[in-house]
Amino acid sequence: MYNSDSPIRAELPSSKQLFRSTVLAVISAVVLLVAVVLPADYGIDPTGIGRVLRLTEMGEIKKQLAAEAAADAAAAATAGAPVQAPGATVGMASANAAQPPARAAVAAAPKEPAVAAAPKVEWRDEMPFTLTPGEGTEIKLKMVQGAKVQYSWVVEGGEVNFDTHxxxxxxxxxxEKGRAVSSDEGVLEAAFTGNHGWYWRNRGQANVKVILRTRGDYTDIKRVQ
Structure with missing residues (x-):
């Protein structure tokens, strides 16, 4: 009635062969987990292979983004307001509403001369770039231990989250880390020989332009996508 032939006993794999195949599959899965999955997804690299393949850096960025998203969600739940509305903006609006318009204008006026009087600095490198909503990017400097770099960066059109590392x-x-920041400046001193720099992420609803200016003791500067 049926034309299919049942396999003979000799063609079936033995118990020993099945056990060996299972053991090999388990070992392969463990190797992939330790060498690829842990560095790429969690930034954990017990073997050092992930660092060589640049997977650990990817995992560290994913952890950072996940931490930022969790912090934003917690802040939104506590404040009962959208994440993109920074607390500093709300506090300033409340302060301005509490005082007469004339006094508010007088209080804000002294800040303008301070910006205009900032000393002019001759920078070695200037790197402008644009971040779309939700986008992040990183710029790294090659520095030896103890080297110092003077830096200044400013955001046009909004604010960003950042991590200096x-x-x-x-x-x-x-x-250093910060959330909803529009500018920063200072001196970065390398704690060890390696790559040192900044990671920025745009958590707002519109494109922003970031301009980084640097000078000091470094041999190379590059943007990591």
Missing amino acids: GDAPGKAISY
Whole structure:
């Protein structure tokens, strides 16, 4: 009635062969987990292979983005307002509403001369770039331990979240983090020989332009997509 032939016993794999295949599959899965999945998704690199393949850096960025998203969600739940409305803006609006218009104008006026009187600095490099809503980017400097770099960056059209950090094989450090910041400046001193720089992310609803200016002791500067 049926034309299909049942396999004979000799053609079927033995229990020993099945067990060996299962063991090999488990070992392969463990190797992939340790060498690829952990560095790429969680920034955990016990073997060092992820750092060589640049997977660990990807995992660290994913962890940072996940932490930012969780912090934004927690802030929104506490404030009961949209994430993109920074607390500083709300506080300023409340302060201006509490005082007469004439006094508010007088209080804001002294800030303008301070910006105009800022000393002119001759920068070594200037790197402008645009971030769309939700986009992030990173710029790194190659520095030796103890080297110092003077920097200044400003955001046009909004605010960004940032993380000033450094990394090298087997080493990582975060110097400073900020949320909803429109500018920053200072001196970055390398804690060890390696890559040191900034990561920015646009959490707003519109495109922003970031301009980074640097000068000091570094041999290379590059933008990491």
